[in-house]
Structure formats: structure tokens, C-alpha cells
Amino acid sequence: MLKLRPYQEELVNNIYHSLSSGHRKIIVQSPPRTGKTVVMAKIAHLTTNFGNRVMFIIHRKEVLEQAKNTFNTEGVDMSLTTMGMVQTLTRRVDKLPKPKLILIDEAHHALAKSYQRILNKFPKSYVLYFTATPERTGSKQLDQIADDIIVGKSIRELTDKGFLAPFDYYSIDDIDTKKLKKSSTGDYTNASMEEAVSRKIYGHIVSNYQRLADGKQAVVFTYSVESAKEIADAFNKVNISAVELDGSTPDNLRDRIVKQFRDKKIRILVNVNLFTEGVDLPDVDCVIMARPTQSLALYLQFSMRCLNPREGKRAIIIDHVANWKTFGLPDSDRDWKKAIITTDKGKRKKKETATFAITQCDYCFAVVPSGKVKDGKCPYCGKPIKVRAKVEQTDDELKLINDRKRVIDEILHDEVMQQVADKSPHDLHTMKELQAYAKLHHYKRGWVFYQAKMKGLIKKNE
Ligand SMILES: [Zn+2]
Numbered sequence: 001m002l003k004l005r006p007y008q009e010e011l012v013n014n015i016y017h018s019l020s021s022g023h024r025k026i027i028v029q030s031p032p033r034t035g036k037t038v039v040m041a042k043i044a045h046l047t048t049n050f051g052n053r054v055m056f057i058i059h060r061k062e063v064l065e066q067a068k069n070t071f072n073t074e075g076v077d078m079s080l081t082t083m084g085m086v087q088t089l090t091r092r093v094d095k096l097p098k099p100k101l102i103l104i105d106e107a108h109h110a111l112a113k114s115y116q117r118i119l120n121k122f123p124k125s126y127v128l129y130f131t132a133t134p135e136r137t138g139s140k141q142l143d144q145i146a147d148d149i150i151v152g153k154s155i156r157e158l159t160d161k162g163f164l165a166p167f168d169y170y171s172i173d174d175i176d177t178k179k180l181k182k183s184s185t186g187d188y189t190n191a192s193m194e195e196a197v198s199r200k201i202y203g204h205i206v207s208n209y210q211r212l213a214d215g216k217q218a219v220v221f222t223y224s225v226e227s228a229k230e231i232a233d234a235f236n237k238v239n240i241s242a243v244e245l246d247g248s249t250p251d252n253l254r255d256r257i258v259k260q261f262r263d264k265k266i267r268i269l270v271n272v273n274l275f276t277e278g279v280d281l282p283d284v285d286c287v288i289m290a291r292p293t294q295s296l297a298l299y300l301q302f303s304m305r306c307l308n309p310r311e312g313k314r315a316i317i318i319d320h321v322a323n324w325k326t327f328g329l330p331d332s333d334r335d336w337k338k339a340i341i342t343t344d345k346g347k348r349k350k351k352e353t354a355t356f357a358i359t360q361c362d363y364c365f366a367v368v369p370s371g372k373v374k375d376g377k378c379p380y381c382g383k384p385i386k387v388r389a390k391v392e393q394t395d396d397e398l399k400l401i402n403d404r405k406r407v408i409d410e411i412l413h414d415e416v417m418q419q420v421a422d423k424s425p426h427d428l429h430t431m432k433e434l435q436a437y438a439k440l441h442h443y444k445r446g447w448v449f450y451q452a453k454m455k456g457l458i459k460k461n462e
Pocket of ligand 1 (some may be wrong): 347361362363364365378379380381382383
């Protein structure tokens with residue numbers, strides 16, 4: 001059996017607390033590389049121990065075997081467990097046995113039709129949505145399918161406690177972001193990425209690796225198989241062993257390459273998005289980003305790939321495509337409770353780069369939190385560095401601030417709202433309290449209805 005880390009134990013406790021207070025569909029947030037599968041295995045074990053069925057849905061085939069091993073180690077009763085890729089399970093949904101509990105990995109995808117078909121088939125099952133990033137690129141968010149969220153320890157807390165490696169972040173702009181165009185999925189189109197990324201990037205990737213991370217085991221994320229091949233070539237030309245890997249690389253060849261990387265016979269792995277979700281690759285000390293993205297999930301999966309801790313390790317992240325300007329640093333503060341709220345149709349939440357308070361050194365290209373700049377000097381190279389002045393607020397942001405002011409005003413004048421302000425949903429017992437709470441957190445009316453039904457405030461057939 002696996003021993004849980006303190007923060008994993010805390011997640012399990014919080015999940016049971018939420019379930020016992022009446023929630024049935026719960027988002028469980030915890031950063032990438034923090035062992036969510038182990039937490040799921042623990043909960044699956046507890047469930048099958050009581051003779052109840054579990055279903056475990058994953059997004060990619062690469063992680064299924066790993067997850068099965070973890071479940072086996074944990075002593076989950078596999079005869080009561082259905083594990084599979086979403087594409088497989090959704091095709092066989094009519095033949096699947098009804099689970100008491102559904103566990104979803106990488107659950108920021110869970111609004112997709114393939115997941116919804118399964119979830120709609122078993123409306124009475126408990127559902128735990130595990131994800132590092134409970135945020136989607138579209139306007140619809142996970143509040144549509146969940147009634148609670150548990151937020152795990154932040155990246156910074158986990159780094160301080162030694163569960164993630166500390167990192168340095170550098171950015172070299174090899175991109176014209178104005179040329180990027182979004183597709184219907186919300187992320188950039190392949191054609192526009194091709195257009196936006198400068199041809200200089202191949203040389204820059206190699207020279208900056210040599211300048212900042214020479215000798216370190218590195219993974220490069222790029223936007224196309226062709227560019228991946230060019231990048232690998234550029235490394236090999238200067239005798240740094242590099243290999244390109246993509247979805248069409250046969251499994252046995254990939255396993256062999258990954259083993260050579262672990263044995264440090266290959267220095268650099270270049271991929272499009274093979275090494276994102278879950279795929280195990282522990283000894284990465286440097287990540288190089290050559291793929292711009294609008295997806296926070298992808299950004300964190302890319303950048304945090306090198307954060308597995310080791311005594312004395314300091315990871316290096318090199319961003320060639322200005323992703324930090326969209327998302328801040330990997331450990332920038334993020335409000336997950338706000339992220340799961342669906343915004344008005346078509347109106348994407350404003351990116352909050354201005355609030356991240358980070359700045360870039362013109363000399364060494366380090367990206368640093370403004371708080372780390374002392375006496376106007378870069379903490380890395382000691383050259384003068386200017387902390388960016390606060391960016392002017394846009395109309396949208398001003399409107400948001402005014403909206404917030406209005407709500408605060410209402411709270412001050414409304415007794416019920418005051419009472420619910422610091423409560424969580426399981427502390428609410430009347431319709432009035434639920435309504436006030438929903439208003440405070442901008443929840444839809446459906447949420448009130450759902451909660452009221454769960455709490456028996458509305459009769460089942462109403
Ligand atoms: Zn500097």
C-alpha cells in the first residue's frame with residue numbers, strides 16, 4: 001500500500017468532508033506532478049472495500065498502464081473497477097456496469113461530449129473531477145457539472161516543503177503574437193503558430209540552452225512535427241544528442257528512447273505534446289517552450305514537467321514564445337474558485353497578466369516576480385531592472401471592479417448575505433441562505449435549485 005504525503009492525505013480528508021456534507025460532484029484541484037493518481041487509488045480502494053463499484057476515466061492511453069499499476073499496488077479490487085480511456089468507455093457506455101463512484105483524470109476536459117455521455121448515463125453516481133487546472137479555454141466552465149471544489153496546496157507551498165523543485169524562468173521572444181489566431185477549441189491554430197514563430201527560434205533554442213542549462217536533461221515542447229525535427233537536428237549539429245518523438249513513434253521505440261534519456265545517453269527530447277498529461281519522465285531538469293498556447297492546462301503541464309524534486313536541484317524553464325505574458329509564472333497566484341465560474345456567453349474572462357506583478361530583465365532575460373527585485377537590480381545577473389508600472393485598467397476591468405463594489409455594498413446592507421459570507425455550501429440550511437450565497441459567488445440559479453434539492457428543501461418531484 002502506498003503512503004500518502006501530508007498534502008495528499010489532506011485532499012482525501014477534504015473529499016470525504018465534502019461528500020459527507022451532501023456534495024456529489026466535486027472538483028479536486030492539485031498542481032501537476034503532485035501524485036493525483038495515488039489519491040484516486042486510495043479513494044477507489046476505500047470504495048471497493050465496501051463492495052461498491054468504481055469507474056476511472058482517463059484522457060490518454062499513455063497513462064492507463066501506469067494508473068492500473070498504482071491501483072493494483074493500492075489493493076483496489078479490480079473486479080469492481082472499470083478503468084479505461086474516455087473514447088473506449090463512451091462507445092461501450094450501454095454495456096458498462098453502474099458505478100457508485102466515477103473518478104475522472106484530467107477533468108478539465110469533462111465538458112466534452114464523450115465524457116458527458118458517460119456521466120449522463122449514471123446521473124446518480126458520485127463524481128470526482130481531478131485536475132490541476134479547473135479552467136477551460138471556452139466561456140463554459142466546470143460549475144456546469146460540479147457542486148463543490150476542493151483546492152489543493154499551491155505550487156509555491158509545495159515547493160517550500162520540497163515536494164516540487166524550485167525553478168528559474170527565462171524568456172526569449174521568438175514570436176509575433178499578433179499573428180496568432182484562435183481556433184474553435186480556443187487554442188491557437190497550427191497554421192497561425194507556424195506563421196507567428198520566428199525562424200530564428202531553432203538557433204536561439206540551442207544557444208540559450210547552452211547559455212542557461214548546458215548539460216541538463218531537457219524536454220522541448222513545440223508546435224509541429226516538422227519544427228520538432230528541425231530543433232532536434234539543430235542540437236545534434238553541435239553534438240548535443242537530441243531525439244524527436246511524436247504520436248506516430250512506435251511504442252517500443254519510444255520506450256527505448258525514454259530509457260536512453262533516463263540513462264543520460266540522450267540529452268534532449270523534442271516533442272509536440274506527448275509528454276504533457278501524466279506520462280512518466282522523472283529526470284527532466286530543463287523545459288524549453290517553443291509552443292505558444294491559450295490553455296493554462298497545457299502551459300502548466302509544459303512548464304512543470306521539470307519540477308520533480310531532487311536534493312539540490314534547481315530547474316530551468318526557457319520560454320521562447322511569451323507564454324508567461326499570458327499566464328504569469330507557473331507558481332503565480334491563481335483563484336481556482338473563480339476560474340470554475342461560467343462567464344457570459346462569448347465573453348472570455350480577461351487575462352490577468354497585469355495582476356501577476358512580474359517583470360523581465362533586459363540583460364539575462366530572466367522573468368522574476370517584482371517582489372524579488374531588490375534595489376532595482378536583477379536577482380540573477382545584478383544588472384539594473386525596471387519593475388513595470390501598473391498597467392492601466394481596461395473598461396472591462398473597471399466594470400468588474402465596479403461590480404465587485406456593488407456586491408460588497410449589498411453584503412453590507414443585507415443581513416443574510418453577511419451571514420453566509422464566510423460559510424461554505426454545507427453550512428447553508430435555508431433557501432434564503434442558498435440564494436444569498438449564490439449571489440455572492442455569482443452562481444447560477446441552477447446551483448441554488450440543485451443544492452436545495454440535495455438538502456431536501458425542495459421535494460424531489462418539484
Ligand atoms: Zn538579469
